[in-house]
Amino acid sequence: MVARPGTFTRLRTVSCAHAARAERRGCADFAEPDAWKRGGSTRARLLVELKEYAYEIERLRGVVSATVFRASFMPPTARFSSYLKERGSRVERANFDVIVLIQASSLAAARDVQMSPAYGFMLAAIRKASRPVHVIAARNARRIGDVAAGKGLFLFNHFAAEDVSVMLPLWEYLAGWYVAETGLTNSIALVPEEGGKSDYAIINWARWDVSPLRHFWTQLTKPSFWRTVPRNLDANHAASMPIYCRLA
Secondary structure, three states: OOOOOOOOOOOOOEHHHHHHHHHHHOEEEEEEEEOOOOOOOHHHHHHHHHHHHHHHOOOOOOOOEEEEEEEOOOOOHHHHHHHHHHHHHHOOOOOOEEEEEEEEEOHHHHHHHHHEEEEEEEHHHHHHHHHOEEEEEEEEEEEEEEOOOOEEEEEEEEEEEEHHHHHHHHHHHHHHHHHHHHHHOOOEEEOOOOOOOOOEEEEEEEEEEOOHHHHHHHOOOOHHHHHHHHHHHHHHHEEEEEEEEEEE
16 A cells, blocks of 8 residues: 555454444445436435335344435546546446445345345335446445434445455555544445455445535545545555435
8 A cells, every 4th residue: 555654544443243243233235226317306206115115124123224325426536546447347337326225233134134025126116217226235344433323424435446355454544544634433344245246345334424515625625635545546456436425
């Protein structure tokens, strides 16, 4: 990694096994419809339908929560990523304007959810409304702190890397900058379960209690952001594709 000596260090994070025991949030299942095929009214109808299915899914054994998010802003970071330019269409751009996050107490419970009628109906509704759809069962590999429910500015940052093994230590280093410079107190790094297929090595879930304008101003006006985040991503042949969301 490229790092400026004496500035930001890798954080002390909590491992997946500990998080699953302590927080009962050891895994997650994502369903993410792509944005480009739908207008606002179609998305609004889909969100209503998905929240009804989420309510049914939350009642299943082993489910901690089922939450529907709507995208509010997607920074055009993919346009400036040297890694994504090199990879071209071989890496799916994270361009999702609806995200459903189902948190379960274990990977076994997540698999049971995927076999349930409510999950099947929800996925069918998403696929009817949009193509492509990205579905992933993921586990909590690292955690700074639990992401609280309720109103706020949520981030689902999709990380891709040429070498997947580099991504977790790189995420820890970059998270150190966000903790020090933006006051981040929560963040969960979700990685595909073993054997799962995904273009994303990590999907990072986090939350801030600030307006989008203040959040972006805090980041982009700091010279250390440009030295730390884009520079280290490029040096490690990695990219981030952030999607900022609100609760639907």
